[in-house]
Amino acid sequence: MQMGTQPSSLIGLLFFKTVRYLPYFNKKIDMVLNDYKFLTDYCKEQIVKHRNEMKGSDYDKESPPKDYVEAYLRESEKSPSFTDIQLINSLFDLWIAGQETTANTLIFSVLYLLHNPEIQNKLHKELDVIIGSDRRINLSDKNSLIYVNAFINEVQRSVNLLPQNLLHKTLKDVKVGKYI
Numbered sequence: 635m636q637m638g639t640q641p642s643s644l645i646g647l648l649f650f651k652t653v654r655y656l657p658y659f660n661k662k663i664d665m666v667l668n669d670y671k672f673l674t675d676y677c678k679e680q681i682v683k684h685r686n687e688m689k690g691s692d693y694d695k696e697s698p699p700k701d702y703v704e705a706y707l708r709e710s711e712k713s714p715s716f717t718d719i720q721l722i723n724s725l726f727d728l729w730i731a732g733q734e735t736t737a738n739t740l741i742f743s744v745l746y747l748l749h750n751p752e753i754q755n756k757l758h759k760e761l762d763v764i765i766g767s768d769r770r771i772n773l774s775d776k777n778s779l780i781y782v783n784a785f786i787n788e789v790q791r792s793v794n795l796l797p798q799n800l801l802h803k804t805l806k807d808v809k810v811g812k813y814i
């Protein structure tokens with residue numbers, strides 16, 4: 635993930651076809667590709683492990699699946715569109731996109747709160763008023779938690795959490811003003 639956010643790696647991936655032959659960039663691209671292989675190999679091992687478990691005589695098909703891979707493999711028995719390559723890439727997406735982003739948001743939130751106890755008091759007050767202490771917070775509370783949202787936005791802005799967005803490309807020519 636750290637490799638993926640380095641500008642040199644992103645330039646490498648953006649102009650992959652040419653830049654991979656240039657010194658310096660080719661090493662960065664290799665590092666990203668090696669990380670990709672390392673993680674996807676791990677995902678493949680887990681899929682094999684789950685499949686073997688599911689073939690075991692003590693496997694209970696009626697009990698709820700214990701995780702995402704098991705749920706996916708059960709669906710794949712019903713529909714051929716649930717392929718292994720799709721599963722490997724979904725796992726890779728969840729791992730890469732979900733880990734560093736969430737961990738850094740949490741770590742820096744705690745750090746900033748330690749240095750700004752008055753902000754922590756304000757957050758606590760809003761949570762006491764809107765949520766109270768006898769129920770769990772849920773997504774539908776999001777719009778009512780104005781200060782909490784502002785705090786999270788400010789943390790993510792300050793730490794420069796995702797300096798470069800994902801790469802996108804249009805599938806056909808698009809006209810913007812006089813430009814194509």
Ligand code: HEM
Nearest residue numbers: 727728729731732733735736737739790795796799800802
């Ligand atoms: C603080 C936490 C997170 C931040 C700041 C964040 C940020 C982002 C951003 C900026 C994008 C690009 C959106 C775009 O294409 O314009 C993105 C995409 C994505 N995120 Fe997150 N994300 C976070 C957590 C997660 C988690 C927890 C998951 C999954 C478990 C996740 C999965 C994804 C996926 C799969 C995409 C690609 C969506 C697509 O195909 O367009 N993210 N995220």
